Amino acid sequence: MGIMNIGRVNIVITNRVLRYTYHKSTSIDGLVEHGEVELPKGTIQDGKINNKPVLLGIINQLVREHNWKRKKLNFAVPDDTVVIRQLQIPASLTKQEAMGYVETQIGNSFYLPFANPAIAIEFLDVDKANRNILLFAYPKEKLTSFEVIFEEAGLKPTVADLTSLSVYRYYYLSNYKERKDHVLHVHWNHDALVLTVFQNDQAIFTRYLKKDAVEEVNEELAVQIINEYIIEVNRIIDFYHYSITKGEAQVGQILLSGDFPFLSKAYTSLSAAVTIPIHSFKGEELPVKYIDVLGLALKQDS
DSSP: OOGGGTOEEEEEEOSSEEEEEEESSSSGGGEEEEEEEEOOTTSEETTEESOHHHHHHHHHHHHHHHTOTTOEEEEEEOGGGOEEEEEEEETTOOHHHHHHHHHHHBTTTBOOSSSSEEEEEEEEEEOSSEEEEEEEEEEHHHHHHHHHHHHHTTOEEEEEEEHHHHHHHHHHHHOGGGOOSEEEEEEEOSSEEEEEEEETTEEEEEEEEEOOOOSOOOHHHHHHHHHHHHHHHHHHHHHIIIIISTTSOOOOEEEEESOOTTHHHHHHHHHHHOOSOEEOOTTOSSOGGGHHHHHHHTOOOO
């Protein structure tokens, strides 16, 4: 049996592009092939499939060209509508019981900005009466629409993930000696910025910022965008320090990733604006725009 029979497809989709890898194993050195396909304008809009026939045609072609039929698939959904929230539940609940408990609390003890969510939880610390958990919520309709289209193309979607979690996973597994307790991930794409704070290797807060769509970004416009986004980055750094940790902790590491065409200029400007060390994934096997899909490939089956 060849390696192409035992591996896994990994796909990240944004509003503008589909990136993929094929890995023979869930390890950093398991990469077999990679690539990207630019999506026709309007195919994905605000993280939703807006033109299913076009997207299905693109994925069908990839499946045929790379012999992916019936391969397992990890995919990352757009981070634009994800909610990450820390909650408390009774300490005695198992994880399965906790899922049911959280579902009963939606709309009662806490609210989500959308109906019919797909949810996942992570257990955190526990005391005698209560356990802290992280809730990840995403519109189920959006998630299902991607699963359906992958299945129609002959793939077997087994894992859905968030871009921010995928990037952090790559950082976690490849830079374990440098890890800090309080990390801000700045995912800087062509048309959006996703800011996610990790505390003790757990995502606890995320914010999505979107700019008006621009086909081509010249250097003058890039400088304007960079300056505006750096203001937002500093706001999140201050918010984490003063509001979330009540002045007891502060961001000690920034991760910078994404496919913004002037990402190196963003790195230079951000370095001048903050005193926090910035990890920009230089010197990796693939360009930084692939870090999210590389991290996605490292996710184990749950």
